[in-house]
Amino acid sequence: MVNATLNTIKKRRSITNFLSKSVNEKVLQDVLEAGRWAPSWLNKQPWKFIVVSDESIRLRASDIVPTVFSSTVRVAPVIIAICVNPDLNPYHYIEEGAAVTQNMALAAHSMGLGTIWIGTFSLADEKNSTERKLKDLLKIPKKWRLISLLPLGYPKFKGQKTRKELNEIVDWNYFVAREEKSSAQEIRQKDSIKKILTPTSTPPI
Amino acid sequence: MVNATLNTIKKRRSITNFLSKSVNEKVLQDVLEAGRWAPSWLNKQPWKFIVVSDESIRLRASDIVPTVFSSTVRVAPVIIAICVNPDLNPYHYIEEGAAVTQNMALAAHSMGLGTIWIGTFSLADEKNSTERKLKDLLKIPKKWRLISLLPLGYPKFKGQKTRKELNEIVDWNYFVAREEKSSAQEIRQKDSIKKILTPTSTPPI
Numbered sequence: 001m002v003n004a005t006l007n008t009i010k011k012r013r014s015i016t017n018f019l020s021k022s023v024n025e026k027v028l029q030d031v032l033e034a035g036r037w038a039p040s041w042l043n044k045q046p047w048k049f050i051v052v053s054d055e056s057i058r059l060r061a062s063d064i065v066p067t068v069f070s071s072t073v074r075v076a077p078v079i080i081a082i083c084v085n086p087d088l089n090p091y092h093y094i095e096e097g098a099a100v101t102q103n104m105a106l107a108a109h110s111m112g113l114g115t116i117w118i119g120t121f122s123l124a125d126e127k128n129s130t131e132r133k134l135k136d137l138l139k140i141p142k143k144w145r146l147i148s149l150l151p152l153g154y155p156k157f158k159g160q161k162t163r164k165e166l167n168e169i170v171d172w173n174y175f176v177a178r179e180e181k182s183s184a185q186e187i188r189q190k191d192s193i194k195k196i197l198t199p200t201s202t203p204p205i
Numbered sequence: 206m207v208n209a210t211l212n213t214i215k216k217r218r219s220i221t222n223f224l225s226k227s228v229n230e231k232v233l234q235d236v237l238e239a240g241r242w243a244p245s246w247l248n249k250q251p252w253k254f255i256v257v258s259d260e261s262i263r264l265r266a267s268d269i270v271p272t273v274f275s276s277t278v279r280v281a282p283v284i285i286a287i288c289v290n291p292d293l294n295p296y297h298y299i300e301e302g303a304a305v306t307q308n309m310a311l312a313a314h315s316m317g318l319g320t321i322w323i324g325t326f327s328l329a330d331e332k333n334s335t336e337r338k339l340k341d342l343l344k345i346p347k348k349w350r351l352i353s354l355l356p357l358g359y360p361k362f363k364g365q366k367t368r369k370e371l372n373e374i375v376d377w378n379y380f381v382a383r384e385e386k387s388s389a390q391e392i393r394q395k396d397s398i399k400k401i402l403t404p405t406s407t408p409p410i
Binding site: 002003004005006008009010012014029030032033034036037038039041043045047048049050051052053054057083090091092094095096097098099101102103105106107109110111117119121122123138139140141144147148161163164166169170171172173174175176177 | 215219256310
């Protein structure tokens with residue numbers, strides 16, 4: 001039995017094409033609301049959300065984003081740009097903008113909408129990066145950073161991608177390099193993964 | 206009316222103290238599962254999750270994390286360390302590790318557990334950073350990065366923090382610097398915010 005939140009998390013997929021159906025304000029507000037409740041260091045909330053509904057801006061944005069995202073940005077009825085101010089938290093502003101983005105993506109999915117996370121943040125902050133160009137377009141001040149664009153709309157198709165299995169990505173107590181494992185480690189590792197993958201009522205932890 | 210996912214997102218708070226109740230494997234598996242379904246660039250899934258249940262490791266970690274988190278790490282029945290490999294996605298590995306962390310925090314809350322996001326990632330990758338020390342402790346290879354620690358357990362107290370209002374953090378189409386707003390911008394801005402905050406059945410977007 002999986003609760004509704006776990007189900008949302010497991011079923012959300014990136015959506016690259018949208019119906020021409022518009023997004024009403026109540027739904028939009030719920031998505032923004034979800035971003036608002038993301039966690040941040042000392043609850044600084046170093047973020048701002050720009051709701052892009054103007055078609056001419058959206059079309060200009062579609063020419064700036066990597067080609068693979070252009071058509072999605074062109075057809076999305078609305079796009080949310082998630083910005084953060086590093087002055088408010090110089091150490092973790094990237095993670096915090098990301099937590100906002102993920103909250104919004106999950107909220108959208110829970111209401112039958114689709115999103116795709118366009119990672120616009122340029123780690124090296126290069127001139128002429130997608131981030132810089134989008135910041136110019138959206139009049140985002142120099143010191144602010146643009147973490148992501150989140151096109152939002154009703155999905156035209158279902159996303160299908162799957163994921164690595166848990167036993168490929170979970171270790172127990174220590175990182176175990178897959179390629180360097182000794183047989184002893186491998187046995188310990190297998191035993192641990194079995195522990196994780198075999199539901200039981202005995203609390204081992 | 207708010208659906209269960211929106212409710213989870215709005216009600217999750219950081220939890221700094223836990224009951225001595227242990228976390229069973231089924232619940233732990235559901236939390237890890239939630240991390241597994243995070244989005245990533247080209248579905249690269251550049252992550253690995255270390256489940257730290259060993260008490261001696263946890264106590265050593267409690268001496269390494271910033272003092273404000275020490276007691277939480279000491280009493281948490283289990284801690285998940287979220288690691289990412291920048292080789293698999295040099296541009297957005299931080300955001301992707303963050304999306305994993307947020308998925309897990311929400312999954313935990315949906316099942317009655319609490320977490321607190323300990324941001325361990327050191328943006329400048331300083332020697333002697335908390336991240337480097339924790340990487341040594343958990344035997345995480347040099348090239349991997351440790352995005353966060355997520356202590357997990359049953360909350361001893363409820364979190365109480367609130368957030369800025371939407372009208373403080375949402376702009377319409379363009380970033381509007383609050384302190385630099387002209388009266389014309391202010392009027393346009395207010396109007397836009399009103400649009401967001403007044404639910405209506407008319408789809409404006």
